[in-house]
Amino acid sequence: MGIDERKFRILQAIIDDYILTAIPVGSRTISKKYETSLSSATIRNEMSDLEELGYLDQPHVSAGRVPSPKAYRLYVDQLLQQGKILAANQESIRAHFQDRARQMEDVIGHAAQVLSSLTHYTALVMSPKGTELRVRNVQLVPVSSSSALLVIVTDGGIMRDAVIRVGGEMDVEALYAISRMLTDRLSGRTLSEARQVLSGEPEEASRRQQMLSEIAEFIGEVEKQNAVGKLAVGGSSNILNFPEYSDVEKAKSFLSVLETKEKLLQLLEQNREMAFTVRIGPETGIPELVDCSLVTASYRLGNQTQGTVGVIGPTRMQYGQVLGILRAMGEQLSRLLEQDKE
Amino acid sequence: MGIDERKFRILQAIIDDYILTAIPVGSRTISKKYETSLSSATIRNEMSDLEELGYLDQPHVSAGRVPSPKAYRLYVDQLLQQGKILAANQESIRAHFQDRARQMEDVIGHAAQVLSSLTHYTALVMSPKGTELRVRNVQLVPVSSSSALLVIVTDGGIMRDAVIRVGGEMDVEALYAISRMLTDRLSGRTLSEARQVLSGEPEEASRRQQMLSEIAEFIGEVEKQNAVGKLAVGGSSNILNFPEYSDVEKAKSFLSVLETKEKLLQLLEQNREMAFTVRIGPETGIPELVDCSLVTASYRLGNQTQGTVGVIGPTRMQYGQVLGILRAMGEQLSRLLEQDKE
DNA sequence: TGTTAGCACTCGACATCATTGAGTGCTAAC
DNA sequence: GTTAGCACTCAATGATGTCGAGTGCTAACA
Numbered sequence: 001m002g003i004d005e006r007k008f009r010i011l012q013a014i015i016d017d018y019i020l021t022a023i024p025v026g027s028r029t030i031s032k033k034y035e036t037s038l039s040s041a042t043i044r045n046e047m048s049d050l051e052e053l054g055y056l057d058q059p060h061v062s063a064g065r066v067p068s069p070k071a072y073r074l075y076v077d078q079l080l081q082q083g084k085i086l087a088a089n090q091e092s093i094r095a096h097f098q099d100r101a102r103q104m105e106d107v108i109g110h111a112a113q114v115l116s117s118l119t120h121y122t123a124l125v126m127s128p129k130g131t132e133l134r135v136r137n138v139q140l141v142p143v144s145s146s147s148a149l150l151v152i153v154t155d156g157g158i159m160r161d162a163v164i165r166v167g168g169e170m171d172v173e174a175l176y177a178i179s180r181m182l183t184d185r186l187s188g189r190t191l192s193e194a195r196q197v198l199s200g201e202p203e204e205a206s207r208r209q210q211m212l213s214e215i216a217e218f219i220g221e222v223e224k225q226n227a228v229g230k231l232a233v234g235g236s237s238n239i240l241n242f243p244e245y246s247d248v249e250k251a252k253s254f255l256s257v258l259e260t261k262e263k264l265l266q267l268l269e270q271n272r273e274m275a276f277t278v279r280i281g282p283e284t285g286i287p288e289l290v291d292c293s294l295v296t297a298s299y300r301l302g303n304q305t306q307g308t309v310g311v312i313g314p315t316r317m318q319y320g321q322v323l324g325i326l327r328a329m330g331e332q333l334s335r336l337l338e339q340d341k342e
Numbered sequence: 343m344g345i346d347e348r349k350f351r352i353l354q355a356i357i358d359d360y361i362l363t364a365i366p367v368g369s370r371t372i373s374k375k376y377e378t379s380l381s382s383a384t385i386r387n388e389m390s391d392l393e394e395l396g397y398l399d400q401p402h403v404s405a406g407r408v409p410s411p412k413a414y415r416l417y418v419d420q421l422l423q424q425g426k427i428l429a430a431n432q433e434s435i436r437a438h439f440q441d442r443a444r445q446m447e448d449v450i451g452h453a454a455q456v457l458s459s460l461t462h463y464t465a466l467v468m469s470p471k472g473t474e475l476r477v478r479n480v481q482l483v484p485v486s487s488s489s490a491l492l493v494i495v496t497d498g499g500i501m502r503d504a505v506i507r508v509g510g511e512m513d514v515e516a517l518y519a520i521s522r523m524l525t526d527r528l529s530g531r532t533l534s535e536a537r538q539v540l541s542g543e544p545e546e547a548s549r550r551q552q553m554l555s556e557i558a559e560f561i562g563e564v565e566k567q568n569a570v571g572k573l574a575v576g577g578s579s580n581i582l583n584f585p586e587y588s589d590v591e592k593a594k595s596f597l598s599v600l601e602t603k604e605k606l607l608q609l610l611e612q613n614r615e616m617a618f619t620v621r622i623g624p625e626t627g628i629p630e631l632v633d634c635s636l637v638t639a640s641y642r643l644g645n646q647t648q649g650t651v652g653v654i655g656p657t658r659m660q661y662g663q664v665l666g667i668l669r670a671m672g673e674q675l676s677r678l679l680e681q682d683k684e
Numbered sequence: 685t686g687t688t689a690g691c692a693c694t695c696g697a698c699a700t701c702a703t704t705g706a707g708t709g710c711t712a713a714c
Numbered sequence: 715g716t717t718a719g720c721a722c723t724c725a726a727t728g729a730t731g732t733c734g735a736g737t738g739c740t741a742a743c744a
Contacts, residue, residue, distance in 0.1 A: 005578055026707050040718050044708070062723045064709050105447075141481045153483055153491050175520065237580065237597035240590055248588045255579035255597075368736050381688050386737070402738050404694045 003053060008074075010035060010046050011055055015067045015075050019316045022243050024064030069315065072293070076319050077276045085276070085300050088324035092247040093332050104128070107336065108232040111309065111329060116235025120312035122258065123234040124296075126268045128306040128337070129227065135194050138182040140175040148175055150215060152222070154191075164227075178208070183280060195219045229307055231261045231268070243312050244291060253288040268308040272298060275330075276323060281315050293317050297326035299333035306337055345395060350416075351386050353397055357409045357417050361658045364585050366406030411623040411657065414635070418620045418661050427618070431460060431665035435587060435674050446470070449678065450574040453651065453671060458577025460667050463655035464600065465576040466638075468610045469492050470648040470679070471569065478523040481519040490517055492557060494564070496533075498561060520550070524557075537561045570647055573603045573610070583654050586633060595630040610650045615673075618665060623657050635659050639668035641675035648679060 003011075013034035017025045027043040035043065047065055050056045055063040055074065067075075096114045097107075106126040117125035131152035141149040171332070188195045198216035236258050245251045257263060263286060271277045279285075279294045296310035297319065309329050311322050345353070359367045369385040377385065389407055392398045397416065398407040409417075419529035439449075439458045448540070450467040455464035475496035483491040528536040540558035578600050587593045599605060605628060613619045621627075621636045637659065638652035651671050653664050 013569065024707090028707075040707095041717050042715085043718095048709080054476075058708090060708095060724065062705095062725075063706065136485060137483050139481060139483045139493070141479050141493055141495055142476060149479075149493070149495055151481070151483055151491070151493055153485055172522075217737090235601070237429075237594050237601060240594040240597070246590045248582055248590065248593065251590065252579050252582040255582070259577070259579060366736090370736075382736090383688055383690095384686085387687090390738080400737090402695065403738095404696075404734095406736065 007046055007050060010043060011067070011071055014056065014065060014076065014277045015071060015294050018067055019318060022060055022316060024066050026064035029064070038136060053119070061266045067316070069283070072315055076280070077320050078319055079323065080278070081277065084320070085323045085327050087328040087331055088321065090328045093118070093328050097332060097336065108230065111333065112234030113233040113312065115309060115325065115329055116238055119311050119313070119322055120236050120238055121311045121317065121322070122236055124264060124268060124310040124312065125232045125234070126265065126335045127230040129229045134190055138186055139179045142172055142175055146149055150218060152219070191219055191223045195223070204299060205320060228265050231265055233258055239313070244314050257286060267294060268296060268310055272308055274298065274309045276326070278319065290300075295319065295322050295326060297323075297330040299330040301334065301336070301337045307333070309333065345397075349388055349392060352385060353392055353409070353413055354417065356398065356407060356414060360409055361660060364658060366408050371406070378384050381648055409658070411625070412535050414622045414657055418622070420630045421662055421665065422618065422620070423634035426662070427665045427669050427671055429670040432662065432670045435460070439674060439678065447572060450550060450572065453675065454574040456574030457653065457667065457671055458580055461578055461653050461655070461664055462577075462583060463653045463659065463664070464580050466606060466610060466652040466654065467574045467576070468607065468650045469572040476530055476532055477528045480528055481521045484514055484517055492560060494561070533561055533565045537565070544604050570607050573607055575600055581655070582611055586656050596634070599628060599630045609636060610638060610652055614650055616640065617667070622663065637661065637664050637668060639665075639672040641672040641679070643676065643679045649675070651675065
């Protein structure tokens with residue numbers, strides 16, 4: 001038994017209605033609101049078939065039907081295939097980024113807020129990872145007589161800093177000379193290459209040598225920190241708008257997941273190359289999120305995925321709308337990166 | 343009618359019990375668990391008095407009594423007066439900060455996590471404000487041929503950066519010269535002084551002049567951004583552990599407040615000079631937090647308050663314990679600042 | 685004058701029970 | 715293949731009764 005066109009229409013009607021109301025939908029509802037040419041009895045037969053096929057679940061015997069993850073999957077695939085994901089709200093989103101924020105962290109925080117208020121779901125925004133960053137410039141800035149600030153400029157426009165102890169005093173000129181030397185030696189290399197270059201230095205136990213190894217160590221830390229992007233979460237409390245989370249226990253476990261950023265990052269990492277991903281219920285792989293869906297879109301610089309924006313909500317999510325908004329947001333962020341790069 | 347010693351003991355017993363159980367406490371409970379030498383009838387008389395005095399509320403006529411904010415206030419004042427706030431968990435907190443985090447933002451985020459997991463309430467940690475920062479060093483680091491990264495080192499060890507457009511090309515040496523000039527001119531000044539110095543420059547429409555004014559503008563932004571500290575929130579979902587928030591509507595409004603960081607910052611700003619503050623229920627001034635309390639402690643560098651750590655929980659909070667933990671956390675953060683300063 | 689025992693009263697919490705209504709599955713007729 | 719009809723199921727709702735914790739008051743006691 002396959003799923004013919006009429007079955008599909010009915011399924012779609014059920015999903016649409018359930019997304020709107022969160023109430024199990026019965027045969028009469030469909031017959032009255034969507035398929036007026038069919039009687040409820042006919043619908044019942046079809047629904048019975050759809051249940052057998054695994055597209056519908058029945059909370060209990062005398063309740064209406066509820067779409068299963070499999071149904072949402074079909075629904076979304078259809079959506080994606082049709083390529084109907086228009087970049088909605090383009091203008092309104094752009095408006096939110098008028099005042100150029102200088103720091104990436106502000107940008108992703110802001111983006112998460114905007115996204116959550118547009119969708120009414122919980123928003124996740126991941127900043128660019130830094131694995132492939134290349135060094136452009138290295139500079140030591142004197143802080144006190146015995147310490148200096150190490151600034152590493154990379155091509156991401158991103159920059160990291162740390163206070164490095166300079167054994168004994170070292171004057172401005174000396175620091176400057178070292179900076180030039182380091183820049184010469186390291187520029188164009190990735191962070192891990194740079195670290196290797198520094199570590200490979202001959203072991204002369206001089207002050208300078210000690211400083212270099214401290215720098216190498218620091219680069220290692222930066223690498224580690226940057227290997228995972230930063231994450232901003234917006235609208236965590238939005239989930240409580242939905243009746244499926246009026247159970248406090250459920251809400252709590254959901255919110256707890258939001259607080260462990262590692263899990264979320266891992267989640268956003270998967271399939272990061274895809275322009276869009278939709279993970280429905282169990283597909284998220286996180287037990288606490290079994291009746292949530294995660295929709296993500298990537299943003300890019302050139303051809304390379306830089307980061308991911310996503311939305312988490314109940315499985316009965318307004319997929320079409322969310323995909324549209326995510327697309328717009330992704331494009332906006334891509335554009336932002338572009339112009340930062342200049 | 344005053345509040346004699348026995349009344350106070352009874353009130354304290356009621357508060358202690360209610361903090362533990364969240365169940366309105368009746369006269370028999372007190373007579374059995376706390377004041378075994380008195381009968382429940384006597385306790386009842388005293389409780390009746392205490393209610394009349396405004397220290398107790400009665401949810402409904404045949405229920406036990408619940409402490410009013412006024413009661414908590416008395417309780418806490420007593421606690422504070424006795425100076426019994428020992429820095430608890432000193433060691434365990436110190437252990438959490440073993441691996442020195444380099445960036446202030448990581449530190450406050452981490453602190454919020456630790457604080458929330460120790461107290462089981464929601465934690466707030468505010469980073470140092472930067473109003474009174476003094477410039478130590480200014481450096482322009484070349485990024486591309488037409489832009490440079492501006493790095494300003496201040497005495498907070500804190501540093502801000504931005505990409506500045508350099509009109510036309512400018513070689514490394516030129517940037518370096520400008521950096522030295524700026525450092526000479528600005529070091530020792532506060533940010534706002536520095537901005538004034540730059541803005542006061544004669545209007546020569548040269549490239550350099552344009553760059554300087556861009557720098558001045560940037561300093562202005564930094565000032566604005568830094569005027570409010572950064573805020574980290576930890577354990578937002580902890581509030582759901584408490585029965586008073588098993589009502590989803592309440593939980594939602596609480597969590598919504600947590601998402602508007604401005605309000606929280608404002609809250610933490612008040613009385614920032616105090617070593618400790620305790621705001622109970624309505625005293626917070628935020629309607630959504632009427633049955634929450636906010637306890638804060640400050641951390642310092644020298645004699646100056648740098649930032650604030652705080653805990654939000656239900657009014658029936660374990661004030662003693664929380665104050666102890668906050669104190670320890672504050673001291674730990676102060677120490678951290680100290681050693682960063684070196 | 686303060687303390688206590690006793691007692692009537694109140695009221696939320698909880699369990700029970702009947703009612704209602706939405707929805708199904710099945711069958712027979714169209 | 716579609717539809718009307720009907721019996722059946724079951725969650726939700728609301729009424730009812732009981733239970734128990736807790737109070738306030740009074741009278742007796744030390």
